[in-house]
Amino acid sequence: MSDQPNQTTYWKSLNELAQNEEYKKFAEREFPENATELTDQVSRRSFLRVMGASIALAGFASCRKPIQKILPYSRQPEDLVLGEPLFYATGMPFQDSITGLLITNNEGRPSKIEGNPDHPASGGRTNIYHQAAILGLYDPDRSRSPRHNGEKVSIDDFSAFAAGHFSNTGRNILFIDEATSSPTYHRVKRQILENFPNAEWVTYEPFSENNALEGAQLAFGQRLRTVNHFDSADVVLSLDDDFMNPQAGKNSVEYSLEITSKRKVESTSDDMSRIYIVENAFTNTGSYADHRLRLKSSHIAPFTFALAARLSQSISGLDAFSGVNNDFSNHDWIEKIAGELLNAQGNSIVTVGADHAPETHAAAAAINLALGNAGNTVTYHELPYRENRDENQAFLDAVSELKAGVFDTVVMVGGNLAYNAPADLDLALALGNVETSIHLSDYVDETSRLSTWHVNRAHFLEAWGDGLSFTGQRSIIQPQILPLFGGISEIEFLHTFLTGEVSAGYDLVQETWNGVITSDFDRRWEEILHDGVDAESGFDTEMVNLSEGFSSSIQPALTRSPIDGIEIAIKPDVRLFDGRFANNGWLQELPEPMTKITWDNVALMSAATARRIGINPERSFRHNRVPKVRITAGERTIEIAAWIEPGHADDSITLTVGYGRENAGRVADGVGVDTYPLRTSENLFYQQATVESTGTTYEIACVQDHHSLEGRDMIRTATLSEYKEKPDFASFESFHGFKVPGMKEAIAAGDDRGPVSLFNEMYGPEHQPQWGMTIDLNSCFGCGVCTIACQAENNIPVIGKREVGRRRIMHWIRTDRYYEGDPDNPTAYHQPVPCMHCELAPCEQVCPVAATTHSEDGINQMTYNRCIGTRYCANNCPFKVRRFNFFNYSKEYLTTGDDPEIIQMAMNPQVTVRFRGVIEKCTYCVQRVNKAKIKTKIATGSKKPADGTVQTACQQACPANAISFGDLTDANSIVSKNKSNDRNYVMLEEINVRPRTSYLARLTNKNPELS
Ligand code: SF4
Known part of the structure; x- marks a missing residue:
């Protein structure tokens, strides 16, 4: 092994690897052209759409801080201490599984979601859908009332209709629902099927577990x-x-x-x-x-x-x-x-x-x-609630019957069939032919618009419910707030067909659990509500054996030929899944983890495939404009932007769904391309296709080259065996092959705390605690949950595609994705980058008004009221972590739309909302730090919270446990131990800014025979 095992080149994009002129120009320009203008109509429109409708345009001209009045409670509710949030356990259902969550509730409004440490599917952590659910709750575009033939009606009108229509129990009804594990839902479903003997019930999910269950059936004879x-x-x-x-x-x-x-x-x-x-x-x-x-x-x-x-x-x-x-x-x-x-x-x-x-x-x-x-x-x-059948086939059979006129009524519980059912089924036409169609959904979406009745669904944070985790642990879903728009839950909706009136979800859930909890009901109910999970529950493990017919049933597949030539693979989108999260601005603006594209879906392909279809990858791809391709599969064609992804398989094109929405909401509408038309019931996931260049281009907002650190090796990697041979491979000296500049001089002067500095500043002052962070790159897999958790915690606005394209993304923690090696088949790494909270912070030294300063416990802090927006600090930050409010993003975000107060309810009251002309950045969640310090001081008299008491939002959310935060003066704190790990290093050690945030280098465990 050489002395410098990691003198490798990491690159973020093919343009950077090529070091072409365009890239150099792009990287050198700190701020894009026209950075302070928002004059053209396209950009203004795209920004306004994100922020909501009826926007006060005067806001763009205003530099003044928004003035808002607050009033005290005339009578303070019992158990409520102002400024002290309450926490409640609940669970988020996602298909037929539930993840336990803890909801922060500020004076009656949920404002932040964390994982429930006691819940097996969470372990205290979350994914991006959990974090973004809070914005989904306050989405002003959610449906606000039932509709009959498109006209707004009341829920009483709907229940009166249901009482009459479903009094005829001989009706031929088709129920189509989404997958759910709710015991109460399945109890009500059984009652309905008993009550309506001619009813058929099928489940459809565009992306489901069905093939895995069918595989188990083939192998073991059981689903x-x-x-x-x-x-x-x-x-x-x-x-x-x-x-x-x-x-x-x-x-x-x-x-x-x-x-x-x-x-x-x-x-x-x-x-x-x-x-x-x-x-x-x-x-x-x-x-x-x-x-x-x-x-x-x-x-x-x-x-x-x-x-x-x-x-x-x-x-x-x-x-x-x-x-x-x-x-x-x-x-x-x-x-x-x-x-x-x-x-x-x-x-x-x-x-x-x-x-x-x-x-x-x-x-x-x-x-x-x-x-x-x-x-x-x-x-x-x-799975106790699953039908023992191929559910996809059951759905196709039911749709055939629907088209044949077998059913007079279709009830759709959630889902969006008109948008996401296989295109050859032409569900939109079939729904138009049925006498009565009823759709429960969050939005007046594509399916609701074709239905006789639309009923607005309550959000899971607004309604009582229950569900099973992936491994079968029971949880109760408890509402955190009354339905904002008066929606009803799935169980309340279904029960209406039995009783003709909307029953209370609470009663329905209690009725189910009365059959589950056999003794001491009230105590156990309270206990499970409090804990968020029934720890005594869970699926039994089945012993399995190969079924007798396995060999003969699998033989036909063994000789099946793979697709010759170019094929397309259609997959759920990492951020929008099947399209159900399309109106969530946090998810739309989260850079896709591998491509770093925001606000769009693209056709991913390798450079070789691009060449094969007539696109020159070296010339055709520019930072903003990329070629479009026309993809034809069977009888259907779409046009979509092409994107070269290093490491993509040749002769394969990957598309994701969830985009190209119409009437789904102001955020979702018109974003990206609908790829569902290419999915048919025969070819749900991949199929042969023809692809050609359209000769046109399309604008993409991709952040992969934004905040470029211009070729410096920010990431350090080694194989496990290299690490064992040279444990400090990531430190500056090992990596660069010489000592940190200025270190020798400092030691000669009798000071080994760091290299010589122009500044006479204390390193590690006497004050305790001293905060610091480590990020273990060996755990981080780049999911982006930390970014959304930080956005939710710190009131970070959404700014829209055009603003992102101008390098103005506001995220306080970004995740840089680096490639290494062969451009056609590279290795990829992820590096979350928040503020480094440097000891000798270059930003602090250039601020003319002392708006950014150091706290005594080592936090590089912003005083927003002082900031006059010179942006000297952003220019002087070597890590490019400072964000500037070019416009009143937050003001527009908070004061526009049909009900501005709805979006305001999503804000964290403990974090200042910033205004135009102000710099902002990661604060190490100073509001959490200060709260813990005050609590500890009151409880123990000490200024030092115990290790683990303070968790930053990114740290708490991370499902890889990659981030640690704590007191550096406590030698036993996890963060201190991590800092003394051999793999610990800081970015740009040579410039002697002494970052408080450091990294543990990435390792790979290679098979020596395959390397
Ligand atoms: S640090 Fe954690 S939350 Fe952030 S990208 Fe990495 S794995 Fe995801």
Whole structure:
């Protein structure tokens, strides 16, 4: 190993790698052209749309601080201490799974979401959908009343209709719902099916667990849920399963916590699990893996079968695959991975992405069983509420019946069939033909507009409910606020068809739980409400055996040919999922974790594929304008922006859904392209397509080259074995090969606290505590939850696509994504970058009005009232973490729309809302720090909160436990221990600004035979 193992080049974009003139010009220009103008109509329109409707245009001209009046309570509610939030446990349902949450409630309004540490699916952590749900609650575009034939009516009108219409129990009714695990929902559903003997009930999710369940049926003869236990696995093989991200699975938080816990390295004696991934597009899980193979989606199945065939030579139970001989049978990876899996029998996991065919899931299940993983690292569970059938097929059959006129009434509980059902079904036409259609939904969306009745749904933070976690633990969903727009929940909606009136959700849930809690009901109810979970519940683990017919049933799939030529893969979007989160500005503006694109979806492809379709990747891609392509699959065509993704499989194009909405809300409408038209019931996930350049271009707001640190090596990586050989590989001296400039002189002068400084400042003053942060890059997988959690905590505004394109994104913590190596097949890393809270902060030294100064406990703080907006500090910040309010983003954000007070309710009252002309940035969540200090002082008289008492918002949300924060004067604090870790380093140590935020370098656990 060389003395400088990490003299590698990390790059954020192909333009940076090429160091072309355009990139240099872009990087050198700190602020874009026209930075202070918002004059053109397009930019003004896009900004206004984000902020809401009826905007006061005068706001743009105003530099004055907004004046608002506050009034005291005339009678203060009992149990409420002003300024002291209350916390309640609840759970967020997502498909048929629920994650336990703790809601911060300020004087009756929920304002922040955290994970519930007692809930197994959360462990105190969250994903981006959980964090963004608070903005979804206060979305002024949510539906505000039921509608009949498009006209607003009251909920009483609807229940009066229901009482009459459903008094005829002989009706032929089709119920189509979303997946849910709610015991109360399923109890009411059973009652309805008993009451209406001619009713049919099917479930449709555009992206579901159905293929995995069908795979278990093939392998074991039972539709069982597969649960992986990544904290017990030494070797993981992911076959196109982005299991760390929420769009790809319902248990992403628990899975992320588990797998990162197996890769924590505190010293050279620690080991890590090893992750292999095979996938077409670069995912977060792919960037976290130690080895990544890029393959077209249609090649995943033959790869899996070839692996099973190779394993069948060494272990029993895989005879069904023994004759397989395909293109991958002699692939280097097959032999190497087979060897790894055989060495880790009982301690490995093979997992398959939800979109792959049942046979691929069945093959993985057979491999896990043969390796002895079943019952150890992989368990199987029966879902008590699932029908024992292929739910996708049941849905297709029901739609055929609907078209044939079998049903007189269709009831749709959630979902958005007119938008996201397979395009060949033409659901919009079918709904138009049915006599009565009723749709419960959050928005008057595409489906509601075609329905006879629309009923506005209550948000999960507004209604009583219940649900089961991914592994079966029961929780009660308790409302945090009355329905803002008078909506009703799913259970209240359904119960109306039984009684003709809207029943109280609370009574319905209690009725269910009365059957579950067999003694001491009131005490147990209160206990479960308080804890947020019934700790005594959970799915039983099923013992599994290969079903007798397995070999013959899987044979047809083993010889199926993969797609020849270019194929498209249609996937749920990381941020918008199936489109249900499209009107959430926080999610739209979160840079997509790998491409760093905001406010759009694109056609991802490799450079080779671009060339194949006639696009020159070296010339055609500019920072803002990219070529558009025309994609035709079957009879349908779309046009969409192309994007070259390093590491994407050749001859494969990845599209995501959720965009191109109409009438879905002011944020969602007109953003991106609707790709659902390419999905058919035969080809839901990938299919052959023809692709050609349109010859036109499209503007993209991508932040990958924003805040560029211009080629400096901010990220440090090594293999686990390199680390063991040279533990301090990440420190300046090891990395750069010479001592920190000025250090020798400082030591000669008798001062070893840091290199010589122009400034006569104390390093580590006597005051205690002294705050600091570490970010473990070996845990971070770049999900972006920290960014949204920070946005929610610190009242950070949404600014819209055009403003983002002008490099004005306001996020206080960004996640830089770096590539390394072969541009066609690189490795990727993530680095969250908040303010470094430098000891010798360059920003403080240039502020002419002392608006940015140092607190005695080491926080680089902003005094907004003093800031006059010179932006000298932003210019002088080497890490580019300061954000400027070019406009009154927050004011427009808070005072516009139909009901401005609705959005204001999402704000954290403990954080100042900034106004135009002011710089802002990460404060280490100073409001949380000060609150803990005051509480500790009152309780103990000490100024030092105990370690762990203060958690920053990013730290608390992170599902990888990557961020630690605490007192540097406490040698036993986690952050102090991390700072003394061999892998600890600071960015730009050579400029001697002494950042308080440091990083633990990234490690990879390579298989030496495959490197
Ligand atoms: S540090 Fe941020 S981006 Fe990284 S895993 Fe944690 S929450 Fe996700």
